[in-house]
């Protein structure tokens with residue numbers, strides 16, 4: 001009995017131990033399984049995460065590509081803008097160069113014009129100097145047109161000397177060969193130019209005007225050309241208040257008188273007179289240019305018109 005009990009007890013104990021072992025094993029297996037599942041799940045998670053990571057990576061790459069493209073675009077745009085700016089700048093520089101060249105051209109042109117003006121002024125100075133030299137020689141009685149002082153007619157004391165001084169002055173002021181007009185100017189300045197009027201082309205447009213008492217007595221209401229010039233000289237010798245008178249006898253001609261000649265178509269100013277001829281100053285003898293001339297002799301026989309005097 002005791003032996004049996006011991007065996008049974010031992011068996012029970014073994015059985016219990018086995019049961020425990022089985023139980024623990026099962027339990028362990030379960031845990032193992034569970035752990036495996038967890039691991040699997042974890043693995044899945046890792047895979048998912050990897051996938052997500054991959055996708056994220058792709059997206060990042062994509063974004064990087066876009067960024068790069070955008071950056072490239074910006075660079076191109078910037079380059080284009082840069083090129084445009086550069087082109088604009090080049091154009092500005094070109095424009096500036098052209099302006100500078102134009103300015104240079106203009107400046108050159110101005111310089112050339114100034115040089116020409118200088119040459120003309122110098123030439124004019126030389127001409128004036130020659131005239132003055134010529135006048136000096138005239139003062140000495142070699143070339144000047146003056147009245148002779150040994151006239152048979154008794155002029156007032158020193159009148160002829162004073163007349164000659166004025167006549168010399170007039171020859172300086174209105175030189176022989178110059179033109180009594182204002183070519184190139186709209187002003188009637190009663191000066192002279194070196195350009196002829198060309199009446200056939202310009203009419204009386206550039207002729208000087210002087211309305212004196214002498215022209216009025218001839219019936220001219222606008223003293224121009226020959227009549228105006230002579231009327232001006234007469235007024236400057238006798239004064240504007242001196243009366244006028246018309247006569248026709250050659251012997252009565254006095255120095256400073258005026259003569260209507262060429263069938264009453266031209267007026268001359270008498271500087272000197274002999275029994276045979278007169279010496280005159282005149283303007284526009286050719287009816288075309290208003291050229292001034294001093295010293296022409298006109299024979300008595302050719303003076304068939306009338307005369308104008310300021311003498312009493």
Ligand SMILES: [Zn+2]
Nearest residue numbers: 197207289290
């Ligand atoms: Zn004229």
